[in-house]
Amino acid sequence: MTSIPMGPQAALAAGVLGALSLGLMRKPPALALRALAVASVAGAMLLAVCSASDGYSSAIVLTDSKSIGWQYLIYLGALPLALWLDGEDDVLVALFLGATLGMSLLASASNLPMLFVALEFMSLPAYLLVARSRPGTRGLEAAIKYFFAGGVAGALFMLGLSLYYADTRSLAGSTDLTPLGQAGAGLMAAAALFKLGAFPLNWWLPDAYEAAAPEVSGFLSTAMKSAAVLFLMRLCELAPQAGFIAFLPAVGAVTALAGAVMALRQERLQRLFAFSSVSNAGLLILGVGAWAASGRSSEGVSALLFFLGAYAFMSNGTFAFIRYSGLETRAQLKGRGAAMPAAAAAFTILLFSLGGIPPTGGFMAKLLLLWRAVDADLYWPAAAGAVSALISLAYYLGMTRELWLEAPHGPEPKTGPGAPLVIACAVGVVLLGAAPWLMSSLSGALTR
Amino acid sequence: MTAAQVPWAAWLLFAAPVAAILIGFFGFRRFKPEWTHLPILASCAVVTASAFWLAAHVYTGHSFDLNLFRFAEAGDWAVDFGLRVDGPGVAVLAMVSFVGSLIHLYAAGYMKGDPGFSRFFLVFHLFFLAMIGLLTANNFVQLYLFWELVGVASYLLVGYWFHKETARKAALKAFLTNRVGDFGLLLAVLLIVLQFKITHFHLLYLKAASGATFELLPVIGFLLVWAACAKSAQFPLYFWLPDAMEGPTPTSALMHAATMVTAGVFLLVRSWPLISLVEGLPHLIAWIGAVTALGAAVVAGTKKDLKRILAYSTVSHLGLMMLALGLGQIATALFHLIVHGFFKAALFLCAGNIAHALHQPTANVDDVGGLQKSMRLTYLSFLLAALSLAGVFPLGGFFSKDAILDAAWHHGGALAVMGMLVAAGSAFYIFRMLFLAFYGARPEQKQAPHAHEAEPILGVPVLFLALGAAAAGLLKEPVERFVLMGWRGMPSGLAGLDLVLNLPGEPVLPHLNMTVAVLGTAMAALGAFAAWRLTMSDPGFDWRWRGGAAEAVFESDFGWKTLVDAFVRGVSRLAGFTGRVLDKGGVDGAVEGSAGFVRAAGAAIARSAQGRINDYLWWMLAGTAILLLRVLR
Amino acid sequence: MNAPLTMLWLTPLAGAAVCAFLARYGALFFSMLFAGLVAGVACGQSSGGVLSVVNELGPVWAYGISYRLSADSLSIGLIALTAFLNLICVAASWELEVPAGYWACFMALASALTGVFLARDLFFFYVFWEATLIPMFFIIGLWGSSNRLHAAVKFFLFTFAGSVFMLLALLALVSAHHRITGVWTWDLAALDATTLGPVAPLVFWGLIAGFAVKIPMFPLHTWLPDAHTEAPAAGSVMLAGVMLKMGVYGLLRVALPLFPTLSFEALPILGGLAAFSTIYGALCAMAQTDLKRMIAYSSIAHLGFCLLGVLSRTSQGLTGGTLQLINHGLTTGALFLMVGFLYERAHKRGLSDFGDLATRAPYLAFFFGFSTLASIGLPGLNGFVGEFMALSGALSVLPILAFAGVLGVTLAAAYALPAFQAVFWAPAGPGSVSAKVTDLNRRERAVLWTLSLLMLWIGLAPRPWLAYFEPALRGLVR
Structure with a gap:
């Protein structure tokens, strides 16, 4: 197969147009919309596979191995939402595909303005997704807050870009930086860290994740997180002398710890997983820092890829479980294991994986990431990351305990669709753990 | 010498008791518990015969010592187990097996009808077996093995009537005190391994006598003495023994006369070549x-x-043996040990007969009096044994005690005076006991309503023991010969053992010294007279002095028991503090507390931004500012 | 010789799957099969020396991780202990009313433990190491007693905390090796040969953190009393019998060979903590009012002896310390089983809840007394041999340690015998549940006879056992 430049993005753009077109009908056919969403994402994935063999680059976009790898991750993270999206709502489908398109563009952007454009392309639909995915005003409120904060982040990036350009007269990276350029790079990094949810730029995240429908939270925490990681990596590549890079491991360590610590006392599951996602983002930032510190090694890239890949399974799986089981709080988890054994067992596997217990993908992911940090002599951040994994285990185990070891009380919640997805994700993480070379050979092929 | 040349008798010493215990445990205990004593009595007979045969064998110059099998080994570290049948060992062995067998026989009558009859006999025989093993061990590790086994068996026997709180407490006290002593022995054995690389007695003797300096030897010696003090009930660790009489009387007899308490003295005899160098x-x-x-x-x-x-x-007499040992008189100490075995066993069994007659586990001087008429045989046995204990010529006790007093006299000074005072004290307490129990019938005493003579199985062994106590003086020469046999080169056995062993202070019994003999007898007479004066001519005296300050002093053994109790309370408080306060509150509290701290911290941070846009923006800008500051610095 | 070692850990894992359908019969069959297999491998080993299988997972595996199993006598000895105690556990819990998951958890646990003892690739070592936690978490959490939830989570988190640092240490080790040699490898034998330079202390103490929690060494021990007390009887047996041994095994297999000098320099600290553990454990045990908790604390003391011996790096210390691992498994296993039998009958464990059991349940009293004596180191029974040799080793290196250790031996009687007396000798108090206690049945007696005879055998003739372990430890002697 021959590769088509920007093929995946084209497929997604076509999907957006298609969804909007279908929306012109009085009563858009749900099945068609859903099929469109799945087909766009799957098509983008397929086209990404085709274009993996040869690179492509232009002034504003490029298709290098990282770009392809991250596109896989983004589509992998988006696929569950495409499958379970409310097909009645044509706008939602368009927003979803639009956000995915933004992420995809982010993965391919090769200079700073393009990064900004892609960032906004990704973010704007995401705000609306949060607002629209659930009936009621809570989503709206969270979306507005998210929008405000995101706007400020965008402004910071713009400001940083201006300062950076003023210093270097370049939009595609430079080596020497004066304090002006350093400040610009720092401001741009702050925007990226905001998207990732680094502490203390993370406060939008729990509100947004809690207010959105579970599957949307899953999408945000996987596909968008992947895109944001790449965003940060691109910044590191474009401004290799920037001072913020040396600061990344510490930011990551603090974020990992803070996220884990804050998740401890959360009662609502979606909020808990939001904080857990902050903690994982911290590890990712640490991973990016280690990757940058070790001369941007390919091992560092594959570690990040593996982590994000495993996390795509874990996070989508857990949010799918929340959607499937209809359970909203930890108290409601109590004793529910017996009522839904298969899904609950799969959920338990996902929890153990999130906690980093072998033999699961989550373990391998944490291992590879921390290993990069240790290899880059970042002992303290690595130790902090390990401690965050330990703290996070307290609530993952706590949920396991509530699910299986405690007595149920209260009415049985209504279960929804999604059990197969939970199980599929659990199988995925077990496969990744038991046979991690599946992923690593994939990533190895991609980053060659 | 190989294992095949070891005399049959030596194997039988172990084979018979082990077989008897196994048969008793797996056969009789399940199907015919009231017959459990039969295989065990048979084993006693075999053991006694073997012991006497071996004694004769050794007496004619055929002692032996050989390693039988390697117990444990790692690299160049090894411990061998073997068999040592030499003079000191076999002399004590003969006494232990003879006295022990008679006590077994007595026990068969005494314990009849007890619900735990079978259990009693099995443990009783185990006790006996442990002592045999201790006496024939050829190295310190093996000795330690049997030493501990003696302790466990005594624990089970003292606590035999475990429904009684006093018995449980006494058993625990006995075991734990001995454990405190074992601390010394275990450490000593470990140090011996470290210092000498071997634990075999005779090789150790040779090494120690080689003239080289061993810097750990003083520590080892001191620890051995510490261990002996616990087992042989010497100050400061004697206090368990008086309580240990909570067990059935045959236990007390066996423990005091033959098996347990003599082990400490024997340990010192065994390690004398080491100790004498310190x-x-x-x-x-x-x-x-x-x-x-x-x-x-x-x-x-x-x-x-x-x-x-x-x-x-017993404590007092063991003290005399220690005194003799300390003065270098090994043979004297062993001789007294043997004589003491006879008279003490007899005395205990007499006390048992009295208690048996009253149908109670033990008897008090308040309960009895004037038994001389109703219990003739017991009285006669008691009298013989008591006279022997008091050191009345020509009974056995006279010769052994006289030898010790003689040694003390030669040493002179305070020890000589104390020896004489002990002689007087011994006569006093035993005559007081004799008078209170067998004479008189005082108004203060509750006269036993139906005291009657014990049946023959209880009477005859006692009589034999008493006769033995009376005649034991004849053993003086043989014991001396036995001991010399032990120290000189072994005629056969391990390679290297035929080297001549020159030990400091060759043990030779002092010859009869008229001054000491007369003085000792006079002291005994003085004690006896005092006893007569206070119990016979002033019959109520023994009741009048009780309850005063004097009783408090004597009951607490001059205050030492109070100190020990305080120490035990201290340890138990320390344990309580460690387990309940330090571990629960401190160490575990820190662990649980840190978890709680992290949870609280999480809640606090999560509270700091409560979903207001203002909070978001503040944190964002603050975070960005920090980042910029770091970057620009 | 490829298949047998892989079979060793796969067999119980397959058993775990089968147990979901066949429950106890599956467990019995597979634990017997497993034991048979271990015996077979041990026999093959006695003629052929060290069994080993190396199976590289292929070049795609870019991290130097390879599937590498090997079994010397140390490994096989501990695997045999696992298989034996697993069988004992199945036999002892035969009449429990438990779902299939119970049996599956035990088989899975046996599999993971076997993996730990076989793995010679540190990656797999760690994976198996952590995998042991999951079945034990459920064993405690699902079939434990009243406070089981807290205990299960505490157990998991606490021991995981130690392993996290161990993992970091392993990562640093592999990275440092790569930096020096340019080769990525997790192979223990290959890592053994390199000198690490400045990161060495970091790696060493990280490893020690992981092992010390497992052992457990003061002050990292407080998960143990909770976990042991709340676990079901068979769970406590596996926990004390095998899982605690992982720590000492790790020391023997990883920390000592990799860091001969550092481990010696650390002797005053580690040995001091070990010696202190023996006294501290004994004192804590004295203060307990719960029978199981008391035995749990005694384990801390006993493992202190193992540690003392092993750390001394003398022939007798290493061999004795290793033998003590087996001894502790047998003795404490028997004690936990008996407390479990008591609990099954009366649903109580407190010292004051019983009394006069020597009259009511003479067999129980006999076996309990026997095991107690073995546990306090009575010569002639197994505990003595290990303790004596371990202390002898420690004495030759740092006498003060052995002094403290002997004090620990002395104190052992001060907690074990009063507890024995309170339960078996003292009259039953007013709130006592002794009336519910029936004597052991035939199955339970058979289990305990097996254990007791082994204790006696090791106690009287330990030489074959020592000779079995000694070759594997020879290389560690300083």
């Missing part, structure tokens, strides 16, 4: 012995319980 240590032993002997003799004169009087008497 300057000052023999002297320390002598002083420990003298102080214990005198203190216990005084306290024995104040006790009411018959068995308790005898228990303190």
